[in-house]
Amino acid sequence: MIEVKNLTKSFGDHLIWEDVTFDISDGETLAIIGKSGCGKSVFLKHLNALLYPDSGKIYIDGKDLFNLTYAELRLMRQNFGILFQGGALFDSINTFENIAFPLRYFTNKNEEEIRAEVDEALELVNLKGIGEKGTSELSGGMRKRVGLARAIILKPQYLLYDEPTSGLDPKTSEEINELIVHMADKLDITSIVITHDMHSVLSIAEKVAFLDEQKLSWYGTVQEMKESEHPPLVDFITASEYQI
Amino acid sequence: MDAVKQFGQYALLMYQGLRSFTEFSTYRKNLFSEFVKIGYESIPIIILTGVFTGAVLTLQTAYQLDTDLYPVTIVGSIVGQSIIIELAAVIGGLVLAGKVGARISTELGTMRVSEQIDALESMGFNSVTFLVVPRVLAGVFMFPVLYIIAATMGVIGGLIAGQLDGILPAAEFMQGARSFFYPEDVVFGIVKSFVFGFVITSISSFKGYYAFGGAEGVGNATTQATVLSCIYVLLSDFALAALLL
Numbered sequence: 001m002i003e004v005k006n007l008t009k010s011f012g013d014h015l016i017w018e019d020v021t022f023d024i025s026d027g028e029t030l031a032i033i034g035k036s037g038c039g040k041s042v043f044l045k046h047l048n049a050l051l052y053p054d055s056g057k058i059y060i061d062g063k064d065l066f067n068l069t070y071a072e073l074r075l076m077r078q079n080f081g082i083l084f085q086g087g088a089l090f091d092s093i094n095t096f097e098n099i100a101f102p103l104r105y106f107t108n109k110n111e112e113e114i115r116a117e118v119d120e121a122l123e124l125v126n127l128k129g130i131g132e133k134g135t136s137e138l139s140g141g142m143r144k145r146v147g148l149a150r151a152i153i154l155k156p157q158y159l160l161y162d163e164p165t166s167g168l169d170p171k172t173s174e175e176i177n178e179l180i181v182h183m184a185d186k187l188d189i190t191s192i193v194i195t196h197d198m199h200s201v202l203s204i205a206e207k208v209a210f211l212d213e214q215k216l217s218w219y220g221t222v223q224e225m226k227e228s229e230h231p232p233l234v235d236f237i238t239a240s241e242y243q244i
Numbered sequence: 245m246d247a248v249k250q251f252g253q254y255a256l257l258m259y260q261g262l263r264s265f266t267e268f269s270t271y272r273k274n275l276f277s278e279f280v281k282i283g284y285e286s287i288p289i290i291i292l293t294g295v296f297t298g299a300v301l302t303l304q305t306a307y308q309l310d311t312d313l314y315p316v317t318i319v320g321s322i323v324g325q326s327i328i329i330e331l332a333a334v335i336g337g338l339v340l341a342g343k344v345g346a347r348i349s350t351e352l353g354t355m356r357v358s359e360q361i362d363a364l365e366s367m368g369f370n371s372v373t374f375l376v377v378p379r380v381l382a383g384v385f386m387f388p389v390l391y392i393i394a395a396t397m398g399v400i401g402g403l404i405a406g407q408l409d410g411i412l413p414a415a416e417f418m419q420g421a422r423s424f425f426y427p428e429d430v431v432f433g434i435v436k437s438f439v440f441g442f443v444i445t446s447i448s449s450f451k452g453y454y455a456f457g458g459a460e461g462v463g464n465a466t467t468q469a470t471v472l473s474c475i476y477v478l479l480s481d482f483a484l485a486a487l488l489l
């Protein structure tokens with residue numbers, strides 16, 4: 001359970017958003033939508049205390065995220081997996097080692113067990129047998145899938161996705177959407193997906209939070225979103241349908 | 245104001261590094277590869293710098309001195325001592341500010357803007373321990389070694405230039421160098437290069453670690469890292485001379 005309470009963030013005197021409040025229940029899939037540059041990625045980073053707010057709080061399973069000691073925070077972060085926008089793969093090591101990386105440092109698994117788990121994760125994201133490839137040899141879609149395999153390797157409780165389908169062709173986007181749904185079902189994970197792709201929202205999300213004009217402009221279920229007459233949301237949806 | 249804020253941020257980063265520096269297992273692998281990149285891979289440029297500094301200094305010293313008034317061995321004394329006290333450390337430091345500083349800030353800056361540092365943190369790593377600590381440690385250990393190589397090559401360069409240019413025979417050069425050789429000077433050079441190693445690696449780590457704004461941001465960070473490294477090498481050189489000589 002994640003509770004976001006009155007969160008406000010600015011960089012210098014540039015206000016990103018203010019007074020954002022909503023909850024994310026266990027097991028649900030939430031999409032955070034909004035125009036490019038409205039502060040979606042900034043919001044995502046707050047969920048993991050990679051950025052700190054000007055004011056407001058986030059409680060994760062009842063714990064006050066921004067008041068943890070650094071040691072507590074590091075433990076807390078291990079409950080999260082994040083798929084960053086460009087994959088954020090470590091380019092100094094190959095694909096296999098990228099996925100094995102958290103296992104090597106945070107578990108006592110032996111080489112055989114590590115290999116088995118990495119292979120399983122690669123299979124889950126439909127990339128069997130590409131472990132030996134360098135990260136620069138991977139296409140955009142593959143990078144995201146490898147990033148996803150790495151994000152789930154420690155079996156997190158929460159999975160955060162930053163624009164998982166942006167920059168991908170429609171077919172690959174579709175595959176990633178299916179993967180997100182599959183992850184949520186199979187691993188029983190709470191997912192938070194940042195996107196400006198309405199197509200993706202409709203195929204994966206249960207709840208939707210819409211960031212606009214420096215605030216949480218609208219929040220509700222997907223069904224409610226389809227019926228909503230909230231003008232900025234209607235505009236946003238209409239504009240995206242032209243893109244599809 | 246901005247300078248004060250930056251310095252605060254820099255000090256905080258160093259403090260974070262200091263606090264986590266006992267987590268050896270986290271950065272052991274990176275430390276080893278930094279020893280290679282900062283130390284081993286800098287040897288060729290350091291040899292080149294040393295040899296030419298010594299050679300040029302010998303020719304100039306001979307030109308500036310009227311050797312009828314002094315014993316010719318004095319060229320060896322002046323060159324040897326200047327190299328050991330000042331030139332090997334400072335010229336080496338400036339060259340490495342470019343080579344090592346640019347590499348560190350580009351590497352960390354790229355990791356920052358491609359969210360690799362966020363990825364490390366989000367997995368539960370201390371990214372400072374993982375990235376900054378091994379680079380700074382490798383700098384303070386390897387710079388003194390590089391200094392010794394530069395100083396040795398400087399004397400050899402001077403000796404060869406003296407011989408080839410017919411200024412003085414190698415034996416007399418060495419005699420002159422030896423008669424003004426004080427082990428304290430070497431200690432001074434080592435202290436200096438240790439400080440330069442810290443200054444260069446910590447400033448460029450800082451600039452890279454806090455880079456923002458895509459490729460352009462990384463470029464800016466690297467420019468600032470190398471320029472600031474050079475400035476602080478010169479400033480700390482002056483401060484150490486005032487303090488220790």
Ligand SMILES: Nc1ncnc2c1ncn2[C@@H]1O[C@H](COP(=O)(O)OP(=O)(O)O)[C@@H](O)[C@H]1O
Pocket residue numbers: 011016034035036037038039040041042043456
């Ligand atoms: N570290 C930072 N420092 C200053 N401004 C930032 C920083 N990160 C993001 N911003 C600004 O915050 C705004 C929102 O960015 P972001 O969250 O990346 O947007 P998006 O909704 O497209 O993901 C942008 O105007 C961006 O320039």
Ligand SMILES: [Mg+2]
Pocket residue numbers: 040041042085162163
């Ligand atoms: Mg974004």
